[in-house]
Amino acid sequence: MRPLNLHPAMVLSMCCHVHFALAWTVNNFLMTGPKALLTYAGSVQVGAQNGIQECKHQFALERWNCPQNTRQLSTQNGIRSATRETSFIHAISAAGVMYTLTKNCSMGDFDNCGCDDSRIRQTGGRGWIWGGCSDNVAFGDKISKQFVDALESGHDSRAAVNLHNNEAGRLAIKATMRRACKCHGVSGSCSIQTCWMQLADFREVGNYLKGKHEHARKLEMDKKPAKAGNNADNRGAIAQAFRSIARTELIYLEDSPDYCVKNRSRGFPGTEGRECLKGNKNMSQWERKSCRRLCYECGLQVVEKRIEVVSSCNCKFHWCCTVRCDKCTQVVTKYYCARKEGGRKPQNKTRRRHRAKGRH
Numbered sequence: 001m002r003p004l005n006l007h008p009a010m011v012l013s014m015c016c017h018v019h020f021a022l023a024w025t026v027n028n029f030l031m032t033g034p035k036a037l038l039t040y041a042g043s044v045q046v047g048a049q050n051g052i053q054e055c056k057h058q059f060a061l062e063r064w065n066c067p068q069n070t071r072q073l074s075t076q077n078g079i080r081s082a083t084r085e086t087s088f089i090h091a092i093s094a095a096g097v098m099y100t101l102t103k104n105c106s107m108g109d110f111d112n113c114g115c116d117d118s119r120i121r122q123t124g125g126r127g128w129i130w131g132g133c134s135d136n137v138a139f140g141d142k143i144s145k146q147f148v149d150a151l152e153s154g155h156d157s158r159a160a161v162n163l164h165n166n167e168a169g170r171l172a173i174k175a176t177m178r179r180a181c182k183c184h185g186v187s188g189s190c191s192i193q194t195c196w197m198q199l200a201d202f203r204e205v206g207n208y209l210k211g212k213h214e215h216a217r218k219l220e221m222d223k224k225p226a227k228a229g230n231n232a233d234n235r236g237a238i239a240q241a242f243r244s245i246a247r248t249e250l251i252y253l254e255d256s257p258d259y260c261v262k263n264r265s266r267g268f269p270g271t272e273g274r275e276c277l278k279g280n281k282n283m284s285q286w287e288r289k290s291c292r293r294l295c296y297e298c299g300l301q302v303v304e305k306r307i308e309v310v311s312s313c314n315c316k317f318h319w320c321c322t323v324r325c326d327k328c329t330q331v332v333t334k335y336y337c338a339r340k341e342g343g344r345k346p347q348n349k350t351r352r353r354h355r356a357k358g359r360h
């Protein structure tokens, strides 16, 4: 590969964003040049991957549980869907890219970027002043836009929705930032503190966006066939439809398909074979109902599997300095969705749909 030909769209496609595959056709540079691109490309990849990892965590007990591999989303026969779920993917991956770039910046990984000192001259509050290294989200915001938003080359409603959701993801990073402080003063008396704005854990960003996914709004557009062009009519209609929606909210255009059912052409594996949780009294409602949601309501049964887990145990410290452990085998019971004996593949959508909706 000749690195000088890298386009932001390509960088993302290479790692995990196959649903952006169409973007390979985009070939105008939006960055200041190929060199700047290469500087950030690694972080962008790591960030997008972190986004997908977080998606998997957030949706581990949902029927739809994120793209499992890089092929999955690209196999949509060139049709990019704009469902509630794809809105989440856009938001979490845009957030992941911005997050990693911002972190990298604070760690001093890039020459041309450092802590955000815009508050240093402002007064703080009672007993504290601004100081330290505030995470430079403006930098992360700007660079991640150049990569992630560049993937949307169209001017149709789909592109507008994707861009909106990307932005909602980036705003989630800002919304979850917190003030962190450090005490100063004689022997930790904390008579004065310095404070800075710090990124939350990415898990918190994931939780926040998961909530946005649950309350995502469907954008009602005219059902006129979208023209590929960028005519004023199209833009007017899109602007009109967006007017009532806050920038922080996720939006979608199409209802979700039935994720119980395997659909190879859309890359959905269905819920057969998925693990669900049972038996632990401490589980949340959401966990406790996971077998029902993933298996029973999808026309599947739950099968129990006893699985041997090998781990280290009886570890002893020996002078000096080694630790020796035994290998212990523990049998744990796990639960999976499986097809019923002699059963057909789950196929009937009509009745399950309703139940799937009633969970708030």
Ligand SMILES: *[C@@H]1O[C@H](CO)[C@@H](O)[C@H](O)[C@H]1NC(C)=O
Residues within 6 Å of the ligand: 039, 042, 043, 046, 100, 103, 104, 109
């Ligand atoms: C940015 O940070 C990630 C992990 O947080 C690291 O893997 C990556 O190498 C960093 N990128 C650069 C350019 O330092």
Ligand SMILES: *[C@@H]1O[C@H](CO)[C@@H](O)[C@H](O)[C@H]1NC(C)=O
Residues within 6 Å of the ligand: 261, 262, 263, 264, 265, 266
């Ligand atoms: C799979 O998805 C395609 C495209 O949305 C749809 O036309 C088809 O009916 C689906 N197949 C099944 C088995 O649901």
Ligand SMILES: *[C@@H]1O[C@H](CO)[C@@H](O)[C@H](O)[C@H]1NC(C)=O
Residues within 6 Å of the ligand: 280, 281, 282
């Ligand atoms: C359940 O939660 C309680 C307190 O939250 C904890 O002490 C206990 O160990 C937990 N039990 C299990 C089986 O996780």
Ligand SMILES: *[C@@H]1O[C@H](CO)[C@@H](O)[C@H](O)[C@H]1NC(C)=O
Residues within 6 Å of the ligand: 347, 348, 349, 350, 351
């Ligand atoms: C699904 O159920 C509906 C009524 O509940 C029925 O009309 C339809 O034929 C069923 N479809 C399949 C594929 O079983």
